[in-house]
Amino acid sequence: MKIIKQIDTSGWRFHTVCDKCETELEADSSDVVYNHYAGDQREPYSYETYHIVCPVCTGHITVPKDKMSKALQLQIQKKMSKPPYGGPFDR
Numbered sequence: 001m002k003i004i005k006q007i008d009t010s011g012w013r014f015h016t017v018c019d020k021c022e023t024e025l026e027a028d029s030s031d032v033v034y035n036h037y038a039g040d041q042r043e044p045y046s047y048e049t050y051h052i053v054c055p056v057c058t059g060h061i062t063v064p065k066d067k068m069s070k071a072l073q074l075q076i077q078k079k080m081s082k083p084p085y086g087g088p089f090d091r
């Protein structure tokens with residue numbers, strides 16, 4: 001297979017301010033944590049979230065999906081499916 005054009009995810013940065021402690025942060029793709037929640041009776045639809053953890057207050061900061069390319073989302077999902085982050089994929 002010949003790849004014509006691949007999306008480069010290495011230069012991605014997410015600039016934000018923690019809403020709990022107001023620390024200014026810049027995250028790269030290795031900082032993003034992916035979670036997938038399967039649906040149940042209470043919450044019938046499955047959904048997924050991306051977040052980073054503030055190094056100062058350990059608060060979770062949501063990374064909006066529209067800030068990331070699909071290639072980047074996939075890369076983060078793959079990273080999270082490997083140990084020690086096997087959590088949501090153990091079932």
Ligand SMILES: [Zn+2]
Nearest residue numbers: 018021054057
């Ligand atoms: Zn914080």
